Amino acid sequence: MAAVPGVRRSELGDALRACRNAFIGVGIMSCMINLLYLTGSLFMLEVYDRVLPSRSVPTLVGLAILAGGLYVAQGVLDLIRGRILGRIGTSLDEALNARVFDTIVRLPLMVGSRNEGLQPLRDLDNVRSFLGGLGPSAFFDLPWLPFYLAICFAFHVMIGLTALVGAIILVSLTVVTEFLSRAPAREAMGLAARRNDLAATSRRNAEVLVAMGMAGRLTRRWSEANEKYLEGNQRASDVSGGLGAIAKVLRMTLQSAVLAVGAYLVIHQEATAGIIIAGSILSARALAPVDLAIAHWKGFVAARQSWHRLNKLLGSLPARATPTLLQNPSSRLSVEAVSLVAPGDQKIIVQDVTFTLQAGNGLGVIGPSGSGKSSLVRALVGVWQPFRGKVRLDGAALDQWSSDVLGRHVGYLPQDVELFAGSVAQNICRFDPDAASATIIAAAKEAGVHEMIIKMRDGYDTQIGEQGAALSAGQAQRVALARALYDDPFLIVLDEPNSNLDTEGDEALTRAVRAARERGAIVVVVAHRPIGIEGVDQLLVLKDGRMQAFGPKETVLGQVLQRVAPPTPIKIVSEGGVAKS
Template structure:
């Protein structure tokens, strides 16, 4: 069996975006050639049964020779065993080809799947690319592809049948034409409903995933029955489409099997007619019937697996389009570690996949050791701006720079080393606390993990847990409270002492101790020469800032030193405002407050 290794499948030259699947399959051409060779040998060995019956009827029975019968029976047994071994090897090779394709392309698919929301937003079933790759691998491991390798041998069997007698050959060819026509009809009639089934399946899965993510809201507000009814409607549509595809493919498959049996009976009848007229022997009747069944078996198998073939073909097309849309990130030249400035130049931002501009005309610059507070009413674009600052959203206009280099001059991997980000909606990953803080680095530094946890003021909390840093937090960090998750996510943002730390409402779920630790963490970043940007709704955290940016309707309303801006935003003493209440006074025009 050919020995496949993922490394041998990686081309020396990076394939064209969108052609990775074809390139990976083309890299398996040696293994595919081996499958084709085994298929040829298998098809030749398939003659064993027909030849054995021919010899029994035309040689053994007339001669009544037991030694001849024993000899050809032993030879047939050896050939049948050889055929079984070859078919086993052929199936194992195809299974490994599918696994190797997954190994080679799976990383690209995962990366594209995780990057897609940054370009197209959260649309449809986010796991569909992974399901598409699974569909292709499953099809390659099924009997379907072997039918494609066997189909070219159909003329070979027809030629042998023709050599028995032209009338038998004409009968077999007529049956072949009918079955090939059925195959074409199966393709024509299943293409559209198969596409509809995939689309309705994506919609159903997306709705189910949204309901699962919001399980607490669903339970608290009694929405379960209504959502269940809505999901059931989508599920019925999906099942109806699937049933239609199954009915069409199953119907054509049943017709094909019936016609193949009819053809074998027809071959027996025609053979008997030829024997009666002295134009053929009894052995030819049996051999011709067996060979006609074998000749048309690949066609029958192809129709039976046509649904899987169509599904794999559609998955191939969707994956190729996705990979073409999201080419593999280039690895630009490594830039020096940023140490001095963050510059925002007339930036405009919009949500991925949406035409509306959310933020525009943002312009400011910060030096190392600065802390920026970003405030404004809900919907003013604060969270959209910080997504641009960390490189999650690409600017529609303008540029964001670290030490004069635009963010797009960095690969996401290298940029991430210098950026810490605490999003508004904290999301942790299944694994240990240490894994999450270290951002799942394969060889993380234990001292750096503890340093980040201490900086976030969460070290004592972690060691108080049963397994400390090795505590498994479950999917999404469900084993922790909201405040604990936020503080661990803060430690993750501080891991590795990043130059730019962006915090989107970092104190939303914190108690007094948590707020004290957050303030200490911000001062620590400032002291080591980093830059911090904080989106805040509580005035208390703004005491740690050097500059404040006030946003309104997606634009800068004010920007300047904290004391001057806050004195205009909060003309009354801040002590009169509760910790959870902030009132933003709209300003009539854009202003920059100079220090």
């Protein structure tokens, strides 16, 4: 199908359309399975109308063998159909999991903390689980309901009408299920997300909760959130479960009604005894997909909501096109009238900052807390996009680079250091599978952390655990510094790199900054302590998001010190020759 000009294709739809042949196969198998479902009713019809009147054992044996073979074929086809549907769900996941993970990473950088966390991943799991379950089988079987009703009418009009009335009631019940379950399912999903976010936040801050006596209060908040989730989930379950129970009772009532109508027809000699049983089996089979659909309606509603959320999310964060590969940056960093707002906010926190650094320059960024220092360095490494202005490397704006390519030329040590589960070496080399040991060790030595690492239990192969739990704050910061220096990046940005360092670590940091500058890198250091800017030659002063001063370090420091120096007392000589201040 050709795409409509100007209309964005749904990535989920494209992934599902890629499984078109598999769905066609499922449809063909559903056709064969539903034809084989006639085995039971036709077998009973023949037994009651032929075998019992003739008392022929060979006929009974032949029918039994034939029915057994058909049942085996039906079971095999049903098994294959279920496995194909499961693989369709897996194929959809394989096609989209990388994109979904990419949105999870990018979303906080665009909307800040007001995002759905891991909800996109749970949404993909919901869609995959539904496709691999029994729900789709019911929808493939539903179109065969008129076929079974037609056979019931062929047996007798009264039997057909009875089955038709039952079908209308159950289909109406399905529609009612759709309208009544939509809102409770959506509410339960939102409550589950809030509960999970609270649990994840508490887990990350377990030390603070215990140390400051907050565990009991957070437990109460968790209990309240969990209680609301259970109530919402119970409402959704009550709707789908209650309507499912009603559907089951109605189907059993219908089966008995067909038996009663058949018996009435037999009494009046308008039908045979075999038609009673065959009609009952066929009517039950006709309405089984409706019953199954109602039973799985909760999962269907959840999967549909997940589908819509994923479609909206992937549409709002389209896949990034691969830009033309530029030359490696090697000469300058330019910041051109950059103004910044936090993701998801409108307030400008950095305004009209302009400066240029050449290869080998080191810039110290200083200023009071809340002056926009960390926000500025996020823009320098491409994490935040400027509200106005441009950040350029060798004249090319950062958005002309893909993040994977730009990342090879950038070393970044954020204010809040967080390492990943894995070995020390893997964290230093940024989990590059082709990293050379010599390059990893060189980065560690440049950061002054090589001796510390080789004293660990397994050296560079030491597993640091989730979020670097096996390391102290100072060790984690020094390993993160080695990660920033790995493979000699051109632009190195360090946000308060000495906040957890001792004297030895401070000295190693200064040596690392000077060594990077000597090889031609540009180094930007945000610092509150004077030792953090020892290795730089330029200084930028920020206050309230505005640039107060920029230039050579000694010159700017002199200006800053002059501003904050106390006024010199003025001596006044009195008429009597006594000096007064």
